[in-house]
Structures are given as C-alpha cells and as structure tokens.
Amino acid sequence: MKKPLAVAVRTAVLATALASLAGAAGAADIVANPKAAPNKIEQCIGCHGIPGYKAAFPEVFQVPMIGGQSARYIEAALQAYKKGDRKNLSMRGIAASLSDQDIADIAAYYAQQAPADGK
Numbered sequence: 001m002k003k004p005l006a007v008a009v010r011t012a013v014l015a016t017a018l019a020s021l022a023g024a025a026g027a028a029d030i031v032a033n034p035k036a037a038p039n040k041i042e043q044c045i046g047c048h049g050i051p052g053y054k055a056a057f058p059e060v061f062q063v064p065m066i067g068g069q070s071a072r073y074i075e076a077a078l079q080a081y082k083k084g085d086r087k088n089l090s091m092r093g094i095a096a097s098l099s100d101q102d103i104a105d106i107a108a109y110y111a112q113q114a115p116a117d118g119k
C-alpha cells in the first residue's frame, strides 16, 4: 500500500505497450485514449486517409498509410518528427503541434484501424 497510484499508472502504461517510450518524453503518466483521437486527426486525413476514406492526393507525393501500424511505431515516428530526429517538412510542423497525450491517443487510434488496401 505504499504507492498505489504509481503502481496503477505503471501497469496502465505497460498494458498499452508504451513503457519503452516513457523515459523519452516523461510520458509515464500518459494513458492512450483512442476515443479522444477523432477530433485530433482531422488534419491527418487529407494526407494519410483513413480506412474507407481515400487520401485526396495519393499521386502528388508518397504518403505512408498509418492505419494498422503498431501504436508504438506511430508514436515513435511522431516523436521523432517532433524532435527533428526524423526530417519531413509537413510532418515536422504537425508533430510539433501535438502534445504527448495527443500522440499517444492518435497512435492508439490508428493502431486499431485495419490496414487499408493499396498502400
């Protein structure tokens, strides 16, 4: 009964497979909530599309499909754009505008999607 809250938080973080990312952004108390994602991903849809909703300009530049990728991968990619470790003009600006909570929610949301056909 020493630190019930800390233990609960750690369990939740482990359960969402975010443990390895916790150190990077001090994200130990962030619990991904995919239900909070839909109004955070409106700006992503035009480029990345969502299942059943095709990207508007797939021919203009190559945009990777993110639906169905693992939450850990999506989160790591967004954090890398945010920090500038991974360089892409569009994604840099977008990721910089996202909080760690936003990134966790979005990653969990996209991980639940089925990979779209095609790309």
Ligand code: HEC
Pocket: 040, 041, 043, 044, 045, 046, 047, 048, 061, 062, 063, 064, 065, 066, 073, 074, 075, 077, 078, 086, 087, 088, 090, 091, 094, 106
């Ligand atoms: C202006 C178009 C555009 C918008 C808007 C956009 N993206 Fe991207 N995104 C890209 C492009 C282009 C790449 C590939 C960049 C690269 O090669 O590193 C990319 C890459 C990614 C990747 C890495 C995918 C991989 O397979 O490595 C993730 C994750 C991602 N975007 C998430 C998002 C999220 C979440 C949003 C909304 C908050 C968003 N993007 C909005 C264009 C966009």
